[in-house]
Amino acid sequence: MALHHLTTTPLYPEVLLTTVNSHFERVTMHGLRIELLELQAQKIGLPLEKVLLPENASMESYEHVWNGKLDNLKSRGFTDTIFGDIFLEDLKDYRQQQLAPFQITPHFPLWEKTLRP
Template sequence: MHGVRRELLAQQAESLGLALDEVRIPPQCVNPIYEARMEEALRAHYENGVRRVAFGDIFLEDLREYREKNLTRIGMTAIFPIWKRDTRELTRELVARGYRAITVCVDGKVLDQSFAGRMLDETFFHDLPAYADPCGENGEFHTFVFDGPGFRRPVPFSVGEVVARDGFYFCDLIPKEKGEDK
């Protein structure tokens, strides 16, 4: 969905000191396949003692219920640390704390192509139309966080081309070697 290269996801996880557990799903994946693959991956974690899974959802009740239902089937609990937080306040915190993120996918029905490949900063949030949620909670945009608290170092990349596909604008992020400037 987001179109971020796997190499960048691996570098992001490494910079954060986290293990990356990839769950492969086919393009245009239907829910039964998605749910079966996620359940298989989560059961492996359950067998290793993991009982809770954190999500970054903020206010979509149906999505929260869906996640809770799927986790309950395998004996796990969902936690939502930023649930019902004001999204404008969350964006201010994001910038103030020094996180750096770039838009990698933009819903063309909601935002124009100029929002793809932009840094999430005060200018971005100023330019965002009033009808769009500043955290993209309704799917207006998706991001790649590449630096900030918890990162050992920024994830190096260069911004590639923006392409239109299936009603979305995707910005390609091209991995750079460690040590190259961002």
């Protein structure tokens, strides 16, 4: 939904990024099989980059892996990220705090939007 919303704005992603449980090969937050996400990325024509997390990753290991990816993105010239978060204020705050040291600006195009037509 966030990607669809962006078709009407100047922001458009160059790459899709997701965290994956390396043991189950599923998107960590939603449990989606990685094969399905790869097919979706292929259909829309965007490269998919996966941040592989160990099974039962602690917050410390998550942040270590995620910060490494953010550093990589920054070194490649990325300055903005887009999240599909809608309502969880603490998660939004956490994402903003994570990105601040890398000078990457987070965008939340669906924030507090109604998802029903």
